[in-house]
Amino acid sequence: MKDVVVGVDGSPASLAAVVWATDDAVRSGASLRVVFVLNRDPYQITRFDPGLGDQLARGAERVLEEAERAARARDRDVAVTTRVLEGRPSEVLRSQAAEAAELVVGTRGMGGFARLVVGSVSMHVAGHAPGPVVVVPQTAFAPKGEVVAGVDDTPECLPALAYAFEQAARRGATLRALHAWEPPVYPFAPDIAYDAEQTRTDRQTAVAGLLAKGRAEYPGVRVIEDVRRGHPVEALAAASERADLLVIGSHGRGALTAAVLGSVSRGVLHHAKCPVAVVRPRD
Ligand SMILES: Nc1ncnc2c1ncn2[C@@H]1O[C@H](COP(=O)(O)OP(=O)(O)OP(=O)(O)O)[C@@H](O)[C@H]1O
Ligand SMILES: [Mg+2]
Known part of the structure; x- marks a missing residue:
């Protein structure tokens, strides 16, 4: 080991x-x-x-x-x-x-x-x-019983999810799989049509798909699928206040090859209220 x-x-x-x-x-x-x-x-x-x-x-x-x-x-x-x-x-x-x-x-x-x-x-x-x-961080950690995983809607977050399941299982904690999404912003184009309900359903399906493997491997872990509208850094920072550990990937959809950490990962490191695990794939 x-x-x-x-x-x-x-x-x-x-x-x-x-x-x-x-x-x-x-x-x-x-x-x-x-x-x-x-x-x-x-x-x-x-x-x-x-x-x-x-x-x-x-x-x-x-x-x-x-x-x-x-x-x-x-x-x-x-x-x-x-x-x-x-x-x-x-x-x-x-x-x-x-x-x-x-x-x-x-x-x-x-x-x-x-x-x-x-x-x-x-x-x-x-x-x-x-x-x-x-x-x-230099704060006390009284157990709260929840591990939060930031879920992107891409397979980039799978190593982070695997680690989050392992951590939740080890701690007997609930796993909150949190995916926050925001409608795109186009200046001076108020009438660009887009279906918020459809987007929500699509995101929920994507998140459920990414969780399938972990759920099968760790049937004892209670999972909350938390898909909501909002900025991911804000949503994850808020969730961190009730979490023992916040788990995120190093990159997501917006991956610029030049950037070593995605903007969400960087933002979370600055704003989280609990320990943060950044999980990068091996090799
Ligand atoms: N020389 C070291 N050996 C082992 N671990 C270190 C060493 N320096 C830093 N670390 C680890 O990195 C953590 C953060 O320290 P870091 O050096 O990043 O911050 P800092 O000293 O406040 O700022 P600076 O970026 O100016 O060094 C430490 O708490 C420790 O876990
Ligand atoms: Mg230093």
Whole structure:
């Protein structure tokens, strides 16, 4: 079984990520691997002061010890290993994700500016790492019994749906499959005909089709098919207030090959009130 990997950098948000990752590792019977990526690049000063190199390594060890303590405090039976890896955090974490059951990070880290919502490392791995990347905010998570999955009406969201079913089953939670749609906006063309009822029915059929596989695989998971009018980011952010986890794909219908994350995924990362899993297909 693959490890649950969590990235830590000594920040409070990364400790929240450790707590989330511990819970999920224990729930799934996986081991927890805590990783600190030591980036020596910004400290070229070590060329002049070799002692600083050791100091950075000691700092890394302390961050890992603190994280391991937090994991054991959360669950004393968790199987946990720690590791210092050298390189650029976003790249090293991305390659860790390839071998992991999932990669867990905090929304923010030690750097950045005060009002930044999602840090660059989290944003990078959410946009590039294969498989599920869970971005955890620094808030308490009392279980609410619901996993929300954002459903596009394209097969791009199938890996996200598979992960959402797995998570709902593991937690004994309800799965809310949420699809929000909006009529197109054409300026100065008020009389362009389009049938709202037909659109709704079409969307409902598409969503039901995408859920069929998961329903067959996880007959014990209660599913709510929630198809509604509205902006997807707004609808998903609102649903996140009552959710334990919000699961989305990395791209949908509007996929621009140049954009690493679709606009809905990016919007959700900025506005969600609960941990968000961005699921990118493997390979
Ligand atoms: N060096 C690192 N090693 C391991 N994980 C890291 C490292 N840096 C960041 N992370 C992970 O990424 C999360 C978000 O940190 P990130 O660096 O993206 O935000 P930030 O420090 O607030 O802003 P900035 O983009 O300026 O660095 C952290 O909570 C942690 O889980
Ligand atoms: Mg940082």
